[in-house]
Amino acid sequence: MMSELFVKRVLPVVTVVMAIIAIWYASAVFMNAPFERDRAARADKTITFSEIVPLTMNQDRPVLPTPHQVVTEIWKTTVEKKVTSKRSLIYHAWITLSATLAGFVMGTLLGIVLAIAIVHSKVMDKSMMPWVITSQTIPILAIAPMIIVVLNSVGITGLFPKAVISTYLSFFPVAVGMVKGLRSPEIMHLDLMKTYSASPSQVFWMLRLPSAIPYLFASMKVAIAISLVGAIVGELPTGAVAGLGARLLAGSYYGQTVQIWSALISAAALAAILVAIVSLLGTWVNKRMGRRPEAA
Amino acid sequence: MSGLSIFIFSLVFWATAWWLNTRLARITPRDDTIRRLINLAIPVLFGAALLILWEGITRGFDVPLVILPAPSVILERFVNSTDILWADFQQTYLKAVIAGYVMGCGSGFIVAILVDRSPFFKAGLMPVGNLMSALPIIGIAPIMVMWFGFDWQSKAAVVVAMTFFPMLVNTVAGLQTTGAMERDLMRTYAASPTQMLLKLRLPMAMPFIFNALKINSTLALIGAIVAEFFGTPTVGMGFRISAEVGRLNMDMVWAEIFVAALAGSLSYGALALAERRVTFWHASNRNRAT
Numbered sequence: 001m002m003s004e005l006f007v008k009r010v011l012p013v014v015t016v017v018m019a020i021i022a023i024w025y026a027s028a029v030f031m032n033a034p035f036e037r038d039r040a041a042r043a044d045k046t047i048t049f050s051e052i053v054p055l056t057m058n059q060d061r062p063v064l065p066t067p068h069q070v071v072t073e074i075w076k077t078t079v080e081k082k083v084t085s086k087r088s089l090i091y092h093a094w095i096t097l098s099a100t101l102a103g104f105v106m107g108t109l110l111g112i113v114l115a116i117a118i119v120h121s122k123v124m125d126k127s128m129m130p131w132v133i134t135s136q137t138i139p140i141l142a143i144a145p146m147i148i149v150v151l152n153s154v155g156i157t158g159l160f161p162k163a164v165i166s167t168y169l170s171f172f173p174v175a176v177g178m179v180k181g182l183r184s185p186e187i188m189h190l191d192l193m194k195t196y197s198a199s200p201s202q203v204f205w206m207l208r209l210p211s212a213i214p215y216l217f218a219s220m221k222v223a224i225a226i227s228l229v230g231a232i233v234g235e236l237p238t239g240a241v242a243g244l245g246a247r248l249l250a251g252s253y254y255g256q257t258v259q260i261w262s263a264l265i266s267a268a269a270l271a272a273i274l275v276a277i278v279s280l281l282g283t284w285v286n287k288r289m290g291r292r293p294e295a296a
Numbered sequence: 297m298s299g300l301s302i303f304i305f306s307l308v309f310w311a312t313a314w315w316l317n318t319r320l321a322r323i324t325p326r327d328d329t330i331r332r333l334i335n336l337a338i339p340v341l342f343g344a345a346l347l348i349l350w351e352g353i354t355r356g357f358d359v360p361l362v363i364l365p366a367p368s369v370i371l372e373r374f375v376n377s378t379d380i381l382w383a384d385f386q387q388t389y390l391k392a393v394i395a396g397y398v399m400g401c402g403s404g405f406i407v408a409i410l411v412d413r414s415p416f417f418k419a420g421l422m423p424v425g426n427l428m429s430a431l432p433i434i435g436i437a438p439i440m441v442m443w444f445g446f447d448w449q450s451k452a453a454v455v456v457a458m459t460f461f462p463m464l465v466n467t468v469a470g471l472q473t474t475g476a477m478e479r480d481l482m483r484t485y486a487a488s489p490t491q492m493l494l495k496l497r498l499p500m501a502m503p504f505i506f507n508a509l510k511i512n513s514t515l516a517l518i519g520a521i522v523a524e525f526f527g528t529p530t531v532g533m534g535f536r537i538s539a540e541v542g543r544l545n546m547d548m549v550w551a552e553i554f555v556a557a558l559a560g561s562l563s564y565g566a567l568a569l570a571e572r573r574v575t576f577w578h579a580s581n582r583n584r585a586t
């Protein structure tokens with residue numbers, strides 16, 4: 001049983017990940033080699049390929065840092081630095097994370113409220129729904145710098161403007177998913193509730209909401225990933241001093257490629273962890289509610 | 297008209313529109329054309345009421361231009377600076393977005409077809425691809441700007457990276473949707489794997505592929521605009537937005553956002569139309585028979 005799971009699931013993934021790392025190393029050699037050749041040419045030395053390879057692995061400002069350089073940088077800036085230090089990645093990640101979570105919570109609540117209104121009122125449905133869908137086709141992130149500056153000009157700074165961007169991004173998937181979910185009970189079940197002479201609020205609490213929960217968690221997975229993107233992009237235009245987005249921007253100003261890559265990898269790890277938490281929570285809640293785990 | 301009366305007028309208009317909409321929503325005519333007209337009129341009326349309320353609030357309370365310009369001011373700016381907006385649109389949309397979108401979706405599609413042949417690779421690549429579609433790929437923008445320079449090529453590279461994984465994951469998922477019955481039927485016709493792919497599995501995958509194309513059309517525009525925050529030649533929608541925000545020219549920023557919204561909605565609409573033509577057999581299209 002275990003070995004079958006290993007062969008069918010784990011082994012392919014490990015192979016692909018190993019292949020990616022191998023390609024990464026190969027491209028690092030390829031992309032960093034010209035710099036070493038230039039340096040050798042300037043020193044009037046000829047340099048063989050076997051001499052170049054180890055040199056490309058540990059440049060100060062490589063075109064493409066190697067995986068072990070990124071890992072060392074992350075290790076140095078998380079474990080070896082104090083959490084309160086401005087150079088600690090944990091400190092920056094926390095700044096971004098707090099904005100992400102604040103935005104995610106606000107966005108989810110807003111999305112749920114909107115979905116409830118849309119499901120229960122025909123006017124809301126007919127007038128709002130087309131606009132909710134249209135707004136998804138608009139590159140919302142483009143307004144991120146404006147939100148930051150506008151809120152700055154009224155004296156609101158720090159966490160809130162970034163959270164607003166995350167809210168704005170995350171409420172769409174939740175609203176659309178919840179509308180679908182609240183409408184998912186079958187006519188039979190709704191009719192049954194009617195024969196019990198259930199009030200609209202009873203139908204909502206006892207039938208609609210429970211059947212919408214799986215949809216809610218599916219959309220929350222999308223919403224939390226997009227909240228993180230919103231928080232990171234929200235840190236770009238103001239020249240924010242803290243946060244993963246600020247690390248990216250500072251790294252690109254000063255050509256610190258290792259710093260950019262380590263910020264990028266930590267952002268990716270953060271996203272993966274957040275999605276995993278929401279997904280685990282979803283499985284747990286669904287199980288508690290007596291729903292059988294789905295295959296997908 | 298004084299500011300206050302403009303505000304009161306817009307409020308009255310909004311209330312009237314709302315009341316009209318409640319009446320309209322209750323009507324359920326037999327005739328299809330009238331029903332469709334009503335279904336179109338309600339959101340249009342809602343949007344117009346919102347715009348007029350926006351105009352009324354900004355004028356009525358003299359909201360400073362920096363916080364929120366009135367729609368009429370934005371429209372005026374849009375009409376007066378079409379040449380700048382067109383140059384930005386050309387740089388960002390016609391060059392970076394289209395090139396990146398075609399390359400990203402195309403390579404995602406090709407890799408999906410190749411991967412489909414090997415169950416081992418599929419099992420390995422799918423979890424990685426699913427993870428990658430959830431990651432903030434937009435963060436590679438500064439790296440791409442370093443590698444490919446300030447011009448549109450670096451933005452196209454960001455777009456390629458952003459659109460590749462959704463396309464890959466959706467196409468692979470779409471190719472798996474064929475049922476055992478249909479495959480058996482094809483086998484009784486002695487169909488070769490290529491015929492099976494072209495005549496059965498690809499058409500079945502089309503709804504998934506169009507889903508990816510639609511997601512990607514928005515992602516591509518976002519990627520190109522955000523990548524321009526990291527450095528551009530002095531033209532482009534993202535550049536203009538960040539530069540004009542710095543100079544507090546909010547009407548120009550809003551005009552640029554209007555262009556982005558227009559481009560995004562139009563390309564989405566075009567894809568939706570194409571989808572209806574290609575997947576006319578799908579359940580979601582069959583139901584709204586003309």
